[in-house]
Amino acid sequence: MQFSFKNKTGALLPFLKEVEFYLLERLYGNSNLGTLLMRGKYILIEMCTNGIKHSGEAYSQFNIDIEDDKLFISKIDKGNPFTPKSKNGMACLVFPPQNLQTYKPVTIWEDDLNRLAVKKASEDTLVFYVEDINEPAPELASLLEKHLGLIIICRAADVLHYKYEPEQKLNIFTAKLQVVS
Numbered sequence: 732m733q734f735s736f737k738n739k740t741g742a743l744l745p746f747l748k749e750v751e752f753y754l755l756e757r758l759y760g761n762s763n764l765g766t767l768l769m770r771g772k773y774i775l776i777e778m779c780t781n782g783i784k785h786s787g788e789a790y791s792q793f794n795i796d797i798e799d800d801k802l803f804i805s806k807i808d809k810g811n812p813f814t815p816k817s818k819n820g821m822a823c824l825v826f827p828p829q830n831l832q833t834y835k836p837v838t839i840w841e842d843d844l845n846r847l848a849v850k851k852a853s854e855d856t857l858v859f860y861v862e863d864i865n866e867p868a869p870e871l872a873s874l875l876e877k878h879l880g881l882i883i884i885c886r887a888a889d890v891l892h893y894k895y896e897p898e899q900k901l902n903i904f905t906a907k908l909q910v911v912s
Contacts, residue, residue: 734793738782738808747775750795757797763911771804773887774906777880778806781904786810788824797910805905812895813879813902815839815849836860840878847878849886849893857893861885 732753736746754771764821775793782791794805840847846862856862861882885891888906895902 732795734795736779736782736791736793738779738786738789738791740783743776743779743783744821746779747772750775750793753795754802758910761910767802767908767910770887770908774804774884774908777887778804778904778906781880782808785789800910801903802908802910804908805903807901807903809900810899810902812897813893818827839884845882847882850871852892855894855896859885859891859893 732748734753736742749767751772752814754768756902757763758767761767773853778793779791783786787810788808791806791808794803794807796803796805836848838846838848841864844864846864847859848862849857849859852858859881865903881891884904884906887908890907892905892907893903
């Protein structure tokens with residue numbers, strides 16, 4: 732199902748309610764409904780926040796699909812490709828990731844709690860994931876907000892993919908959640 736989000740803070744609550752109603756209808760009776768709604772809401776809030784902050788377009792498009800035992804939440808907007816920056820503000824990954832070896836992880840952010848990393852899944856697709864940090868680094872405590880949205884999405888989703896389509900300048904973030912009945 733396609734949804735359109737106006738990239739403004741005032742549009743967030745009505746958008747979340749619209750998607751939640753759709754998910755309630757589609758997942759009614761699922762024993763994991765509360766958890767799926769909570770995780771989906773975290774993902775949607777962060778994807779919408781990303782659109783508000785970075786899109787440059789008036790609207791972001793969302794596709795919400797349930798296929799077999801998986802829930803897919805995709806955000807699509809136009810613009811330049813996602814280029815994460817490291818702690819020193821330098822780009823640590825440029826898209827398309829030609830020099831990145833497939834399936835070899837690259838750390839794009841690390842703070843006291845999380846290591847945000849990315850792997851190249853194909854020529855035009857990246858997979859994000861988060862690892863727990865077991866050794867605190869107190870000097871980084873003031874930097875927790877950097878890439879926090881991606882960290883939250885990775886924590887809430889089972890998998891997060893990013894794909895850039897340069898011909899149409901489309902950024903596509905897709906979170907996948909396992910639906911367990």
